[in-house]
Amino acid sequence: MKLPEDLNTDVLIVGAGPVGLTLAMDLASRGISVVIAEIRPYAEPPNVKCNHVAARTMEQFRRLGVAHKLRDAGLPADYPNDVVFRTSVTGIELTRIPIPCRQDRYSDTAGPDGWWPTPEPPHRINQIYLEPILLEHTAALPQVTLLNRTQVASFTQDAAGVTALATDLDSGTSRRIRCRYMVGCDGGSSSVRKQMGAKLEGTAVIQRVQSTYIRAPQLAAMIPGKPAWSCYAMNPRRCGTMFAIDGRETWLVHNHLNADEPEFDSVDRDQSIRDILGVDADFRYDILSKEDWVGRRLVADRFRDRHVFLAGDAAHLWVPYAGYGMNAGIADAINLSWLLAARLQGWGEEAMLDAYEVERQPITAQVSQFAMDHAQKMIKARRAVPANIEAPGTEGEAVRAGIGQEAYELNVQQFCCAGLNFGYFYSNSPILTDDGEAPPAYSMGSFTPSTVPGCRAPHFWLPDGRSLYDAFGSGYTLLRFDGAVDVTALELAAQARKLPLTLLDVDAQDLPEAYRHALVLCRADQHVVWRGDRIPADPAALVDLLRGAGREAMRQTT
Structure with a gap:
């Protein structure tokens, strides 16, 4: 029925x-x-x-x-997306990672993620x-x-x-x-x-965190210096992180529990928030919502x-x-x-x-490992906050300078993570070719642009002002950098098997060095699947591989 x-x-x-x-x-x-x-x-x-x-x-x-x-949407258009490290949210600044506000996101190329080769920089929202x-x-x-x-x-x-x-x-x-x-x-x-x-x-418990969403209209005026999207508070009493939500009065506060605090209820939530913010018992705030959660690495x-x-x-x-x-x-x-x-x-x-x-x-396993390794380094850094980090005079200044430099070097790679954005690659896939060149290694913060099959096709702007990706088709896109190379047989093979193939003739200046071949074939998600200086001797075999009809590795004819 x-x-x-x-x-x-x-x-x-x-x-x-x-x-x-x-x-x-x-x-x-x-x-x-x-x-x-x-x-x-x-x-x-x-x-x-x-x-x-x-x-x-x-x-x-x-x-x-x-x-x-x-x-x-998100923060006000002119609100800096910086990440700042302080002794507390209202305390002394240790260091700052500059990230443009959203109204300057396309034009400001000076910061540690301003150079990125992409039509769409990150967005804090x-x-x-x-x-x-x-x-x-x-x-x-x-x-x-x-x-x-x-x-x-x-x-x-x-x-x-x-x-x-x-x-x-x-x-x-x-x-x-x-x-x-x-x-x-x-x-x-x-x-x-x-x-x-x-x-x-994987690893069931890496970090326990109390998260509290608060409304505190007076807080913004109490924070010295330039505003920031995120603030890391580092002091001997409590380490935590605060994110600006609306840029005016709402904030999300993460209290990172210590290793000797295995139970959420054993930690005074209110006092921890005050220690992170650097405010006394008279400071008023409202809790909008709260959540206790466990950071893990599970795949x-x-x-x-x-x-x-x-x-x-x-x-x-x-x-x-x-x-x-x-x-x-x-x-x-x-x-x-x-x-x-x-x-x-x-x-x-x-x-x-x-x-x-x-x-x-495999990619999620790799990325989660990057995140877990960084989490462990952050846990270690929180444990090592010196007792005299807030001390006045030259002694305190020297301590803060050292902690600030360490915090910048450790964290710029997670907030400006070029490697995780552009460096990861696919391998051993049944719909990718292998031409014998290994994809370049990447880290959380760095990568090498590459057209090795499995890598993201490096971005560049077309002469008409469009992004390369704006010109991609819905299936596969063949980039041809030499118009004299005949690709008719490959187009016919694709047509015979109804594989959608868009031919894009490229006559652009200042191409990324990674484009060393006359032909680079990319798929819908912008990853390279094949490259060469002329089409393969058996173009139908390549088409069959790309549509999942041939599992054996295809031998590329150069």
């Missing part, structure tokens, strides 16, 4: 956070029908977390048409402003059906797809949702992950079970240093979306979907 209001869709997404919404937007841009099941009411304010949208994420939001909306913009944009898309107050209770799989049983949490009624593919974007306690039998593995042992996938916190959890919790989840969504679309559009083989887990699982 059919349950009321049965639905059929291409993709069912469980969870309407930033990862699920981005996945839905990208799928919809490719003509794929989507149903999103979300347990919260429509437009319920999200938690106050995730204060940073990475450059790579902003590049994708540019393509999806929401970057400009996000740039207009809290999730309470970010998520409503993504939600409004997604809900208006005709390909998307949003089911709020709906919980996916269970699901079964067969050879053709997934049948999910969803419950309306207000009425108690149930419905079946039939889909070709389902993606769990339902957070760290993911029911999809649990039902598919995947397990999180699921698998990201896929046949027609069901995991993305975002459902697949990986780690301490949010470098802001790469949500951003890594959005990278999952962008990686998975074009693969699902390829299959649903008919030109990609089922084996093409194997690339998702092969590519994303």
